[in-house]
Amino acid sequence: MITRAVRGGPEDIFIGDVNYDGYNDITTANRYSDTISILRWDNISGDWDPRITFAVGKYPYSVFIEDADNNGYNDIVTANYGSNTVSIFLWKPYTLQVEIFEDFYSFEHFNFTFLVRNNLRRRVETAIFQLWWNGTDVSSAVQNHGNGYYFVSLEPITVALGEDPIILNMTISASGYEVLYYETFIAIDPDTLSGGNDPQIFGYNIITLVGVACVITLLILKKRFR
Numbered sequence: 102m103i104t105r106a107v108r109g110g111p112e113d114i115f116i117g118d119v120n121y122d123g124y125n126d127i128t129t130a131n132r133y134s135d136t137i138s139i140l141r142w143d144n145i146s147g148d149w150d151p152r153i154t155f156a157v158g159k160y161p162y163s164v165f166i167e168d169a170d171n172n173g174y175n176d177i178v179t180a181n182y183g184s185n186t187v188s189i190f191l192w193k194p195y196t197l198q199v200e201i202f203e204d205f206y207s208f209e210h211f212n213f214t215f216l217v218r219n220n221l222r223r224r225v226e227t228a229i230f231q232l233w234w235n236g237t238d239v240s241s242a243v244q245n246h247g248n249g250y251y252f253v254s255l256e257p258i259t260v261a262l263g264e265d266p267i268i269l270n271m272t273i274s275a276s277g278y279e280v281l282y283y284e285t286f287i288a289i290d291p292d293t294l295s296g297g298n299d300p301q302i303f304g305y306n307i308i309t310l311v312g313v314a315c316v317i318t319l320l321i322l323k324k325r326f327r
């Protein structure tokens with residue numbers, strides 16, 4: 102048997118997915134402390150996270166998890182015997198964040214590893230990418246490497262001085278999150294790639310920036326100081 106502490110006077114209990122991550126959690130209505138306790142299941146650690154406590158109305162007798170406002174996300178409601186009220190906690194979806202964790206450029210491949218986390222910095226392992234490289238759908242090239250890492254190898258497109266950088270844009274979705282749109286502009290000067298004789302140093306001679314103006318400015322500066 103496993104025991105977990107909650108707040109004073111647990112009167113009712115309900116198991117349901119309170120944070121819409123696909124895993125059921127435990128919620129109790131705590132009659133004598135006018136609170137609910139939530140134990141969220143953490144599938145990475147294989148245990149429940151420490152309890153979260155929320156104040157509700159007086160003498161909560163029952164708690165229930167269901168989508169109360171019909172937006173597709175579960176909410177938590179309690180019936181409060183002592184105050185003739187219900188307390189309603191509406192679920193607010195987490196937001197996704199993505200960053201380029203690693204990149205590598207050569208004449209054969211442009212390789213990227215993206216790290217996907219939520220706004221609580223927790224890694225998201227169930228993200229689905231829609232990815233366009235220079236306007237071409239390359240979504241099927243994205244590989245899920247686990248632990249929030251997603252790898253993709255793209256056909257190289259280089260950009261000479263004066264040409265526009267190449268857009269890499271994507272939408273990232275995962276259950277329980279609002280869809281995220283992300284884009285970056287990539288300008289790799291072919292001179293930069295051919296400048297190194299050792300392919301292993303290619304990854305260091307790169308220019309990756311967000312924003313067309315910045316990229317072009319830097320390319321010009323780079324040429325000037327050569």
Ligand SMILES: [Ca+2]
Pocket residue numbers: 117118119120121122123124125126141142
């Ligand atoms: Ca859950």
Ligand SMILES: [Ca+2]
Pocket residue numbers: 167168169170171172173174175176191192
């Ligand atoms: Ca809802």
